[in-house]
Amino acid sequence: MRLPLGFSAGATRAGIKPSGKPDLALLSSETPCAWAFVGTLNRASAPCVDRSRSLYAAGGALQALIVNAGNANCATGAQGVQADRGMAELAAAQLGIPPEAVLTGSTGVIGQPLPLEKVAAGLPGIGLGLEVEPFLEAILTTDLAPKKAEATLSNGSRVVGICKGSGMIQPNLATMLAYVLTDAEVAQDELRRGWKGVVDCSFNQVSVDTDTSTNDMAVLLANGAAGAVELGEFWRAVEGVCVSLARQLARDGEGATKLLTVRVLGALSDAEARRAALSVASSPLWKSAVYGNDPNWGRVMMAIGKSGVEMRESSTRISLQGIPLFDGRVLPFERSAVSAAMKVEEVIVEVDLGLGEGQGTAWGCDLTEEYVRINALYTT
């Protein structure tokens, strides 16, 4: 996938991932970018998240990203803060820009010192090109699939989004390393105003395992190379790209065999609808039932109830793969037929709370034995 105008990117094998795969990625813009940022609310946040948040508060422009995979550089003490700053300084020196224009990102195992000397040794070998794939592939960890999406606006400017993430996914105001790039010209203030709303409807509605990462961030960069755009069209395109990435993230959840989409209508507010949807999409019991093609919809009811949103059993309707199962009362259904309808790539649950106009969607995946196997032995 071609990068938007004015962006270039590349990657190399720096020896941080034990697998020997590419693990150090660099992205650069010819000109300074307006940007918007959301970082994890995990209070054990990594130095890269803390530094990004400070840069964002300072309000300067951004011109490059440097990201390593295989080491989260989190819970690594003062040494970790230095290593993070060191990554930015090395990239800045190589690109001839100030360190404050470079955003860092790290993903991988928590609590192991980041070998900055490997970053220093690998960085000069990165050649920058016009395709996004080398950068994207270098930032993956347990991901099986790279996640990318794009949109083209009517003035020819483009929005390109990429992200990584497969486990430790229950974003809390961001998700694991999502970068959305555009050559559209959009003012810094406008980007800041709109980005959080997009993240709330996309990345924040994904759950793989309810564990919120320490290193999550979602970044939107606009370098303006393709000129001004109509803002309504711009934000619809950005939201479309982010929702596509969110779905890819959920589908590639560790061990997943299916995408689980949960749509809630009739809630008192959109926020309550999103909360209820996310509760269903993240329930281990319902996710296990989805894996087993078991239409045990009582677990959907349980998960809505535990979310704490306003609900009444008598006004609640639940359907699965378009088949009504509950309508204020238990509906008769052919278990084997519904089970057969669940044997597909995407299982869709629709819940109408029958109380108001609030709507929201969340994305998750089934819970499988493979999730356990992957995570029982990740560091050793």
Next chain:
Amino acid sequence: MRLPLGFSAGATRAGIKPSGKPDLALLSSETPCAWAFVGTLNRASAPCVDRSRSLYAAGGALQALIVNAGNANCATGAQGVQADRGMAELAAAQLGIPPEAVLTGSTGVIGQPLPLEKVAAGLPGIGLGLEVEPFLEAILTTDLAPKKAEATLSNGSRVVGICKGSGMIQPNLATMLAYVLTDAEVAQDELRRGWKGVVDCSFNQVSVDTDTSTNDMAVLLANGAAGAVELGEFWRAVEGVCVSLARQLARDGEGATKLLTVRVLGALSDAEARRAALSVASSPLWKSAVYGNDPNWGRVMMAIGKSGVEMRESSTRISLQGIPLFDGRVLPFERSAVSAAMKVEEVIVEVDLGLGEGQGTAWGCDLTEEYVRINALYTT
């Protein structure tokens, strides 16, 4: 285990469990009991929880429990409310007491009509005896082990606690069917004042899978048959019994091979310490690591961080099986030695946040492939 004085209990096979095991249980006190109650905060609560809450608010005494297993009688509409009341009325008629003195409980699959005719047919066959086991075994579902604990006070009065629960366990102000019986004489007001605090330190600190049941309740009954007691001693005994049950509950979590105990010190308050401990005990990633004997303590840091409690990396200490792994900085450790130390029945994590005097403990279990297998095919 002998019941306290004045209590008798029994069970029968009513044909509600597909397995044909005992599934209908009855408990009676010779005299009316003072009682205390905590029910689930899941908003899709079952009729038995709603009815119990109403009875508790009405303030009358209690003299019997009737409990079925195999069917949760939840999300079953008006018919479910009638069936629940019907259970109480049938038990009341058989015991010659008013229906308002009978507490109902149901556990099993959500969303299937409860066959009241089976309860009516089975109930007359229940013979009441002085041991707790027949009652306890009849209320189990996916539990592998019955959970029971007892304490004897200095005046000879006794506290006997039983509970069931193996999945859908993240109690939110109660847990899945816990009954604590005593022949100590304790006033109704005193029981009401103390019970919530005990539940908060025991059942509410257990997680198997973060899914809060629709049918949870924890009930304390005192019939006074053994006379008055010193209240400090009484509450210590009740708490000891409940903590023992909480540990048994976690150890028998669906698919579990180990008990996971998480102790947090140095928090700003006891409530924050309990919240942080529960977050670690319920993290799927840390639970998977415990299963794999993998000392990936970065996931402990992540789980504390996502709990939202006040923390600072530099003042945080983490140890595993007594071995220090983090002390504001990464400590060197022999991975294979720590992994070997994890190959035991109980894995103990200690976290000192280094900020205050708050302390708390939580109990969970490892996450295994077996959990997924059990829950992928529970109804079909």
